[in-house]
Amino acid sequence: MTPPDLSPFDPARLEAIAERWDTPCYVYHEGLLRNTFQAFSSALEGRPHRLCYAVKANSSLAILSLFARMGAGFDIVSGGELQRVLAAGGDAGSVVFSGVGKRADEIRLALQAGILCFNVESEAELLRIDRIANEMGLRAPVSLRVNPDVDAGTHPYISTGLKTSKFGIAYDDALRLYQRAASLSGVRVVGIDCHIGSQITEITPFIDALDRILLLVDMLTSVGIMLHHIDLGGGLGIRYHDESPPAIGDYVHAIRSRLDGRPQHVLLEPGRALVGNAGLLLTRVEYLKAGEERNFAIVDAAMNDLMRPALYDAWHEIVPVRPRTAGRINWEVVGPVCETGDFIGHERALALQEGDLLAILSAGAYGMSMSSNYNSRPRAAEVLLRDNGENWLMRERERITMLYANEHIPD
Ligand code: LLP
Numbered sequence: 001m002t003p004p005d006l007s008p009f010d011p012a013r014l015e016a017i018a019e020r021w022d023t024p025c026y027v028y029h030e031g032l033l034r035n036t037f038q039a040f041s042s043a044l045e046g047r048p049h050r051l052c053y054a055v056k057a058n059s060s061l062a063i064l065s066l067f068a069r070m071g072a073g074f075d076i077v078s079g080g081e082l083q084r085v086l087a088a089g090g091d092a093g094s095v096v097f098s099g100v101g102k103r104a105d106e107i108r109l110a111l112q113a114g115i116l117c118f119n120v121e122s123e124a125e126l127l128r129i130d131r132i133a134n135e136m137g138l139r140a141p142v143s144l145r146v147n148p149d150v151d152a153g154t155h156p157y158i159s160t161g162l163k164t165s166k167f168g169i170a171y172d173d174a175l176r177l178y179q180r181a182a183s184l185s186g187v188r189v190v191g192i193d194c195h196i197g198s199q200i201t202e203i204t205p206f207i208d209a210l211d212r213i214l215l216l217v218d219m220l221t222s223v224g225i226m227l228h229h230i231d232l233g234g235g236l237g238i239r240y241h242d243e244s245p246p247a248i249g250d251y252v253h254a255i256r257s258r259l260d261g262r263p264q265h266v267l268l269e270p271g272r273a274l275v276g277n278a279g280l281l282l283t284r285v286e287y288l289k290a291g292e293e294r295n296f297a298i299v300d301a302a303m304n305d306l307m308r309p310a311l312y313d314a315w316h317e318i319v320p321v322r323p324r325t326a327g328r329i330n331w332e333v334v335g336p337v338c339e340t341g342d343f344i345g346h347e348r349a350l351a352l353q354e355g356d357l358l359a360i361l362s363a364g365a366y367g368m369s370m371s372s373n374y375n376s377r378p379r380a381a382e383v384l385l386r387d388n389g390e391n392w393l394m395r396e397r398e399r400i401t402m403l404y405a406n407e408h409i410p411d
Contacts, residue, residue, distance in 0.1 A: 001239065001242040001243065001244050002242075003239070003240070003241050003242065003317040003361075004239055004240070004277055004317055004361050004362055005317070005319065005361075006280075006319050006321070006359055006361070008029055008031070008032055009027070009029060009280065009359065009385070010385075011321045011322060013385060013391060014027060014282060014321050014357065014359065015321060015322075015357060016391065017282065017383050017391055018282055018284065018321075018357050020391075021381045021383060021393060021397070022381070022397065023282050023283050023284045023300050023301070023357070023380075024281055024282060024283045024299075024300055024301035024302075024305050024380045025281070025282045025380055025381045025382070025383060025397075026279055026280070026281055026282075026363065026364075026367060026368050026380055026381070026382040026383070027279065027280050027281075027282055027359075027382075027383050027384075027385060028062075028063065028275075028278055028279040028364055028382070028383070028384050028385065028394070029278050029279070029385050030066065030384055030385060030386050030387050031385075031387050032277065032278035033063070033066055033067075033274070033275065033278045033364075034066070034070065034387075036248065036273060036274045036275075036277075036278065037051070037053075037067060037070050037072065037274055038070075039247075039248040039249055040248055040252060040268065040270060040273075040274070041070075041071070042249075043248060043249045043252035043253060043256070044252055044256070044266070044268075047256055047259070047266060048264075048265040048266070049265060049266045049267065049268070050073045050094060050116075050229075050265060050266075050267050050268075051071075051072050051073060051267075051268055051270065052072070052073040052074050052075040052094065052095070052096050052231075052267055052268065052269045053067045053072045053073070053074050053075065053269075053270065053271065053274055054074075054075045054234045054269045054270060054271030054272075055074050055075065055076050055077075055081040055084065055085060055271075056077055056081065056271060056366075056369055057271030057272055057274070057275050057276070057364075057365040057366055057369060058271075058275045058279070058364060058365055058366075058367070058368060058369050059081060059084050059369050060368060060369075060382055060394055060395055061084065061087060061088040061394070062088075062382070062384055062392070062394035062395075063275065063394075064084060064085055064088035064089075064090055065088040065089050065090075067274070068085075068088055068089050068090040068091070069089075072090075072094075073090075073091070073094030073095060073096070073116065073267075074090055074094065074095045074096075075095075075096050075098055075234070075269035075271075076095055076096070076097050076098070076099075077097070077098050077099035078099065078106060079103070079105065079106035079109045079110070082095060082097070082106075082109060082110055082113060082115070083109075086113065092113035092114050092115050092116075093114055093115070093116055094116055095110070095113070095115040095116055096115070096116055096117045096118075096119055096143070096193075096231065096267065096269070097110050097115055097117070097118045097119060098119040098121075098145065098193070098195070098269070099119075099121070100121045100122070100125075100166055100167060102118070102125060102128075102129075104128065104132060107128065107129055107132050107140075108132055108136070111132065111133060111136055111138050111140055112136075115141075116141060117141045117142065117143050117190055117191055117193075117229075117231075118140055118141065118142045118143070119142075119143050119144075119145045119193040119231065120142050120143065120144050120145060120169070120181075121145050121167060121168055121169065122169065123169075123173075123177055123180070126142065126144075126177065126180070126181055126184070126187065127184075129142065129186065129187060130184040130185070130186035130187050131186065132186070133186035133187060134185060134186035138186070139185075139186060139187060139188045140186060140187045140188065141187075141188050141190045142181060142187045142188065142189060142190065142191075143189075143190060143191035143192055143193040143229070143231060144169050144174055144177055144178060144181065144192060144193065145167065145168040145169060145193045145194060145195065146168055146169050146171055146174045146192060146193070146194050146212075146213065146216060147163065147165065147167060147168030147169060147170055147171060147194070148171060148194050148196065148208070148209040148212040148213060149163045149171055149212070150196055150205050150208045150209045150212070151205065152196045152197030152198075152200045152205045152235065153200065153201075153202065153205060167195070168194065168195075171212065171216070174216055175216070175219055175220070175223070178220055178225050179223065179225070182225055189225060189227070190227065190228045190229065191227050191228055191229040191230065191231055191264075191267070192213055192216065192217060192220075192227055192229075192230055192231065193230075193231035193232075193233065193267075194209050194213055194231070194232060194233055195232075195233025195234060195235060195269065196209050196233065196235060197235050198234065198235050198237075198271075198272060199235070199237040199238070199272060200235045200236060200237050200245075201237040201243045201244065201245040201246075202245075202246070203246050203250065203251060203254045206232065206235070206236075206251065206254070206255065207254055207255070207258060209232070210230075210232060210255060210258050210259075211258070213230060213232075214230075214258065214262075217230065217262075217264070227264055228264060228265060229264050229265040229266070229267050230259070230262075230264045230265070230266055230267065231266075231267035231268070231269065232255060232266065232267070232268055232269075233268070233269050234268065234269040234270045234271050234272070234273070235270075236248065236251050236270055236272070236273040237272070237273070238272055238273055238276040238277050238362060238365075239277070239362070240276075240314065240315050240316060240317065240361075240362045241315040241317065245273075248273060252268075255268075271365055271366075272365040272366065274365075275364040275365045276362050276363075276364050276365035276366075277361070277362050277364065278364045279362075279363050279364020279365070279367060279368075280359045280360060280361050280362075280363050280364070281301055281305060281306055281316075281359070281360040281363040281367060281380070282301075282321075282357060282358075282359055282360075283299040283300050283301035283305075283344075283357075283358050283359075283360060284299065284300050284355065284356070284357055284358070285297055285298070285299055285352055285353070285354055285355060285356045285357075285358065286298045286299060286300050286336070286354070287354060288352060288353070288354055294330075294332050295329060295330065295331050295332065296331070296332045296334055297331040297332070297333045297334070297350070297352050298334055298335070298336060299333060299334070299335060299344065299358060300335075300336065301335055301344065301360065301380070302335025302336055302337040302342050302375070302377065303335055303337050303339065303341065303342040303343075303374070304335075304337060304371055304372045304373065304374040304375060304377045304379075305335070305367070305371050305377075305379070305380050306344065306360060306363055306367050306370075306371070307366075307370045307371065307372070308366060308367070308370070309343055309344055309345065310339070310341040310342060310343065311370075315345070316344065316345065316360045316361055316362055316363060317360075317361040317362065318333055318344060318345045318348050318350065318358055318359070318360055318361070319358065319359050319361065320350060320351070320352070320356055320357070320358055320359075321356075321357040321358065321359055322356075322357070323351070324351035324352075324353070324356075325351070326351060327351040327352075328349045328350060328351045329349065329350075329351075330347045330348065330349055331347075331348050331349075331350050331352060332345075332346055332347070332348075333345040333346075333348055333350075333358075336375075337374060337375050337377070338375065344360055345360075368380065368382060368395075373398075373403050376400065376403055378397055378398035378399060378400055378402070378403065379397070379398045380397060381393065381395060381396055381397040382394040382395040
């Protein structure tokens with residue numbers, strides 16, 4: 001499998017963006033964003049469904065608004081993400097709220113907004129939601145996030161469906177908890193949910209999880225608990241390097257075929273598969289530093305802009321926007337942050353000169369949304385390559401004064 005390349009992106013537009021808005025800068029491709037969303041929705045056509053985009057993958061308002069206009073629902077994990085969805089014009093009634101640590105104020109906010117469903121991760125949370133809903137004179141729609149105990153075969157930090165994981169309700173406990181939920185006056189049982197991990201590159205773990213969930217659905221039916229929807233979470237992987245994840249259509253069809261004849265709506269919570277390969281991080285080579293054992297290309301993007309290499313040892317393809325014909329040698333591509341872990345890529349064969357513009361590919365998911373201000377670096381600008389040819393500034397580069405605007409020096 002060949003790695004992703006720059007072909008969907010027009011180098012002249014990238015150069016113009018770097019010129020106008022400087023680097024580092026995230027750039028997204030509207031057409032690609034639309035295509036991936038469309039691939040999910042057309043594969044689900046004819047089956048009652050809702051695509052709840054996992055906001056954490058990229059929570060920038062322009063992205064949320066684009067998906068909202070295409071009919072997306074949203075999967076959120078905080079009150080902050082809910083506020084972003086609403087600010088972007090998303091519909092609260094199509095929001096599912098996941099996460100192991102929902103605070104009381106977040107639960108209240110979600111109840112007030114009228115979300116579609118809470119994906120409940122523990123008995124304690126169930127009881128808290130029940131109590132708050134009762135206080136507000138409401139009934140909270142809930143799903144239990146069940147841990148199907150399957151191995152997603154992905155990085156341990158992003159594998160969530162094993163018994164040892166902090167996520168979800170133990171499979172063997174689920175029936176009892178559903179019965180408990182059904183007896184509470186402040187909640188209404190509407191669905192079942194699971195999410196087994198992220199960057200999963202095979203279909204089998206998804207189907208294993210689904211089969212385990214369907215067994216539970218049947219058990220629940222036999223005790224008179226009828227569900228309105230089955231939520232299979234997110235997790236479909238993308239190609240960063242040489243992975244060969246299933247095509248979106250194949251993944252959806254495999255799930256669909258298992259659900260034939262069942263009345264429930266199907267919910268999916270894709271994040272990475274929708275945005276990952278639709279975004280890149282533009283960066284400029286600041287310095288070339290030939291070392292004794294290694295050559296360093298110091299670029300102006302760093303681990304605070306794109307944390308994935310430092311955190312997961314993740315691979316992102318790095319390509320020059322205007323490739324040079326000769327002079328390729330191996331480079332350690334690193335950022336300016338004061339940590340040895342601040343690297344973008346190791347041993348990349350590239351022909352480089354100072355000032356060259358590079359594109360760090362597959363950076364649309366968990367790039368900007370995981371960025372920080374470490375080393376007092378302002379967060380990057382974001383630009384959308386619109387289908388109409390316009391380069392749209394989605395987010396201005398942070399100004400340094402914004403970084404300390406809410407700090408107080410003692411007198
Ligand atoms: N639903 C739930 C409950 C989740 O926890 C996640 C991701 C998703 C959906 C979306 O998963 P996706 O379709 O994007 O795989 N920062 C890591 C990924 C963390 C994923 C956390 N949960 C990375 O950069 O690889």
